[in-house]
Every structure is written in structure tokens, then in C-alpha cells.
Amino acid sequence: MHNEIELALKKATAKVKKFNQNMSSGGRNEREIIIQNLPNAIDKTSGDGEFIFSQRQLYYAIRPFVMEAFGGKQLNYNYFCQVITDYEADYGEIEGMYRDPRGTLYHPHTGEEIPLGTIAVQKYNRPTWTFNKIIFIEKEGYFASLRDVGFPEKYDCALLSSKGYASRAVKDLFDLLGETDEEIQFFCVHDADAAGTKIFETLQEATSARPGRRVRVINLGLEPEEALELDLQVETFENKRSRPVADYVPYEWERWLQSHRVELNAMTTPEFIQWLEDKMEDHGVGKVIPGEKILSSEMESNAEDFVRAQVAKKILEQSLYEEQVSLELDRIKDDLDLAKLHIRETVKEKLESNPHSLWSLPVRQIVQDIINSKD
Incomplete structure (x- = not known):
């Protein structure tokens, strides 16, 4: 009886709290409060359009409006992001706003790693004739193993990760690469679970954040049937709610995925690498x-470089180049020693007049001035 009374009081209190929040917000919901105050929040965050800003900064500018309207209620960040995504789908992208990097792009042969966010994609230039494949992998943990065995270089394949679902930056990068002149294949690797099938589907198909890809993405799996054929460890869990599954999944496997999953991590590192190499051989x-x-053109360029290096070496040897360099350094030695006595003060003064420079630039300027004074 005591528990029933306590439960009834909690329900009554919740109703009163919700009524008071509705009264203080003028009957408006959170979405309406966010959108109504978006222009003011953007102006505040961007310094009236002078600076770019992150989505999280915009969240903190919007949050006080929601708290005031709903009696101190906290604004959920994920809900805020969804509202912003819906808003941009209707009205276009918010100018000056960027999303933080959520993933990494690895270039084969160069070893370059690029944290992938909206700004990075906007500035991205594909290295020419370096890779003709790119794999989106749900798991970041496999990056190091694949790099260690030289997988990207062996298959001329870039690696791309994004924790969980592909971010809009990943989707934009796929479309951007698809517009370049060089041939390229797109692949997706994911867990054999309900979320994994949706990761592939949302990478290829349209979402509220982005239209569908303008390129074809090849699904490498892992799919449930293949996972069982490989005799990988299956996780079983209680089906408390319906889990969304991609449309391409047959009905019997859709039901299986409601209470089963097989992660990529069920494979050992050697097994995963062999599995992925087999996929590359197939596709x-x-x-x-x-x-x-x-x-x-590359052959002619290399020939010219080699010949130039050989000719330069011969000329330098014949003209006593090293001896000439030593003589010139001896000629400015006293001036260099004198400049070294006050080098920190001089560099500090030059940096104060040009604060965007690195310390090495003033040092270079001092040396250049000494050499020019001797001419």
C-alpha cells in the first residue's frame, strides 16, 4: 500500500512539473524553442558571423534558452543534433558551423592520417594515382593491424573509420572521391548485427542528413550467414525491443538478428586480415x-631528375664547391658570433612585430641580413 501511494505521488508530481514547464514555455516544445532561438545563438557563437564554430558550441549557446523555457530542464545533446540535422535538411547547412572529427582517413604509400570532420573534407585533395579503393570499417581498432602488415599498400586501398555509423563527413568524402577522374571502388565492413546492417544501408542510401551516395558501395559483410559458416562465436541476448534491420536482409535473418550478433572482433587478427584479403581478391x-x-611522363621526369643529380654532382666536384662553402662561412663567422650574443632578444623583438611567425623565421632573417651585408 505504501509503495502504491508513493508511486501515485510521483506520477502526480511529474504531471505538475510537466504542466509548469508547458506554462513557462508558452506551450512550445523543445524543437520549437531551439529553432526559434537559432539565429541569436548562431550570432552569439560566431561573433556576428566573424568566426567559424562547432556544433557543440552552438549547443551551449542554445541550452540556456531551453532551460529558461522549461524551468531548468537540461537539453539532451543527441536530441539537439537531430533537430539541427532536420533543420539543415529543410533549410540548407548552417553557414560557418562545422562538426568535430569523428573518424580517420589513412592514405596508403604516404602514411598520412587525416582526422575526418566537415572542415577536413572541405579542404581535402585526393593524392593522384595513389589508391583506387577505399574501405569504410566500423571498427577503428583494426587500423593499426592492417597498417602493420602493409595491407593498404598491397591493395592500393585507403582506410576509413567512423565510430559506429558513418558521419556526414564520411558520406561527403565518398561523394567527393566519386567525382574525381581516377577510378575508385568503395567498400564497407561491419559487424554481423542489426546495427551493422544499418551502418551499410545508411552509408549507401539517403538519410535526413544526406541524400544517397552518388557512387556504389560494395557490402563486404560480415553477414550472419557467413559468420555461421566461419564458425565464429555468436552472442545471444534477450530481445526486449525490436531492432531496426536493413531492407536488404532476408526475413529469416532479420528475425535472427533480433537476439543474436557476431562481431568482427570474433575473428583473430590473422583471421580478419585473411578474410579481408580474400574479399579484395574477389572484388x-x-x-x-x-x-x-x-x-x-613519370619516366621522363625520373630520367631528368637522375641526370640532373649526376651532372650537379660532377659540377660541384670540379668547382671545389665544399671548399668555397667553407670559405664563405669563415667570412661571416665573426658576424654570426656577434649576433648570437643577443639572439634571444632579437628573435623576441621580431616575433613581437610578426606574431604569426615561428621562431625559426626570425633566425633565418638575421642570417640573411648578415650575408647580404657582405655582398
């Missing part, structure tokens, strides 16, 4: 080999 287009025009 990949082979190594990057440019056309004859590019290859001929």
Missing part, C-alpha cells in the same frame, strides 16, 4: 597502374 580491381601517357 578488387588490382593495383593502381596509370595510363601510358602518365607512365611515360
